[in-house]
Amino acid sequence: MPTQRLHPDTIEEVRQRADIYDVVSEYVVLRKRGKDFVGLCPFHNEKTPSFTVSQTKQMYYCFGCQAGGNAIKFLMELEKTSFSEVVLDLARRYQVPVKTLEFEQTQELQRQLSLREQLYEVLALVRQFYQHALKQPQGEKALNYLLSDRQLSEFTIQQFGLGYAPAGWETLYRYLVDNKRYPAQLLEQAGLIKPRKSGGGYYDVFRDRLMIPIHDIMGRVIGFGGRTLGDDQPKYLNSPETELFNKGKTLFALDKAKTGISQMDQAVVVEGYFDAIALHAAGINNVVASLGTALSLEQIKLVLRYTESKELLLNFDADKAGVNATEKAIGEIADLAYKGEVQLRILNLPIGKDADEFLKNEGSSEYQILKSTNSRLSALKKYRHRNINALSANERKELLESAPRWLDWQIQQIIKDKDLKQATDFQQVSQQFVKILKKIVNKDTRNYYVSHCAEILSLGETKLTLLRVENLLTQISPTTSYNKPTPAYVNKRQSVTSPQQTTSSEGSLLEVAEGLLLQIYLHCPEYREFIFDSLEERDLQFSLSHHRFLWQQILEVSDNPEYDLLSTVQDRCLEFPEEIGLVSHLFHLNEKTQTDMLRIPQLIQAAIASMEWVMREKRYRHFRELWEQTDPQTEAKQAEYYYQAFYNEKLRLQELERQRQFSITELI
Ligand SMILES: [Zn+2]
Secondary structure, eight states: OOGGGBOHHHHHHHHHHSOHHHHHHTTSOOEEETTEEEEOOSSSOOSSOOEEEETTTTEEEETTTOOEEOHHHHHHHHHTOOHHHHHHHHHHHTTOOOOBSSHHHHHHHHHHHHHHHHHHHHHHHHHHHHHHHHTSGGGHHHHHIIIIISOOOHHHHHHTTOEEEOSSSSHHHIIIIIISOOOHHHHHHTTSEEEOSSSSOEEESOOSEEEEEEEOTTSOEEEEEEEESSSOSSSEEEOOOOSSOOGGGOOBTHHHHHHHHHHHTOEEEESSHHHHHHHHHTTOOSEEEOOSSOOOHHHHHHHHTTOSSOEEEEEEOSSHHHHHHHHHHHGGGHHHHHTTSSEEEEEEOOSSSOHHHHHHOTTSHHHHHHHTSHHHHHHHHHTTTSOGGGSOHHHHHHHHHTSOBHHHHHHHHHHTTOOTTSHHHHHHHHHHHHHHHHHOOSHHHHHHHHHHHHHHHTTTOHHHHHHHHHHHHHHHOGGGSOOOOOSOTTTOOOOOOOHHHHHHHHHHHHHHHHHHHHHHHHHOGGGHHHHHHHHHHTTOOOOSHHHHHHHHHHHHHHTOTTSOHHHHHHHHHTTOHHHHHHHGGGGOOOHHHHHHGGGHHHHHHHHHHHHHHHHHHHHHHHHHHHHHHSOTTTOHHHHHHHHHHHHHHHHHHHHHHHHHHHHHHHHO
């Protein structure tokens, strides 16, 4: 519909009535700051709010992406709709009469508006009809199911508008068309009746089903879910897509959960209507349900509008079906999660079942999975004797907070039922690890998970961890293995490896190698001189700042032979609360590390070789880059020099590779 056809009076009145705060706050959590409001910008990704709303100016402006305008512009940008559509929508919401410049067009507009309005109206009426039927003798079975099987209170049944669709093929049809004189066409557009295939006439879509109304974000009924009370298939039947109901843009119970989500700063997504209803009934009101489909980007954005931390928790059943459903639900959001734009957590725990029963069987594989996340386990253990629905809001919150992050969950799924001592299982697991690790964008996160996976693969044998880290690193960043440079360098230019690509993963290698060296230094006085000399000889420094810090403390104490090095350094470190967290594990030896210590010389060699390798690798790339930037025709000498330099580095790297391999095979 052309914009110019809308009467200027209508546009002006909408402008006056549509308050910027009202409009924006439906989509963005706004906090008062001074006389304005601030929130997280819906137009770009940010962690600290730079999106400002001024009620006095009736404007919004983002300092991050420079988006700005009035309420109409906001809706146009956000909903990707046209000016006239936004004005019409606002006109309806604020009950502004719509005028156009031509009479026929006014009629057309009114007709379009009234279709949506009539749909809302008839759906609201149908909800009442179903609610009423639930309290009649015919609805007894459905009501019993809610009260006994689902243990829901009258209040909850009322709150969610639950009802019953009577048996019979035309009950609703007769009530609405014959009694209430609604046109059959409207009911068909609302997804409530369907035309018979032959013989004319219509039949009800929902028959003898427990009815769950689905509301839009403003609490208006837009569709229904119907659960069978017998053996009919499907078990759950949803309204078809209509003018109002779009499955991919709707989340069940979001209208009731939006306040809770913003208060808890976390959204919980469950699988079924009744999972969501049960949790709301138990006072956990930040819960929505997917409508049985994979979560779409639009659904995720819809729900994340209400959280600042962008934390999303998927809580599905722990059985095989639940795990599959979790994987299916993750669908389109996997990319966002790998990029760190959604903080995804996974909790596979039965809802409405006995948590005690679930946890009692400690030998079960599910329990083993739980075991791998300590904090989660302790929270689960604490509540193991109680049904999950009986927990208080705070207890539930603790349980939800202890849910493992999505990456941890994936790792758990991979190692579940696998025996890493078996070669085939081991191969499978490490290949799947590599697949995941490759996708992690943030380099710190990636480093963390590389060492985490390496630890799992080395089955607690510290001496193997270093080898595993390297194996993983070579597999996830192909640039660490390079081809022998071609001697015909003058004419051939090989593809350049970016210097930044490998440095991101070197961190995890250094974390292990340097840590090992410091640990040996602290605990084994007889090797101190050897370590010290080896570092000097090869001109090596500790690269990671927390290791440099610890080395500094060691050097300062070492001057005085009277001191016990370990305890003195430990005492000194206590004065640096920030650094000590990163090095405190080096002050202790567990049983495993103690046995590893029997092969110390090899460990030292491997660690030193790793440190030198990282340093040489940097130099190799540096010289190689210089060589590639030099024109061999005009600067032949320079090119020759750089070539020699990077070639020498490469030879040394190969030597170090051999040293490390040798030391490590000695260890095994
Ligand atoms: Zn912005």
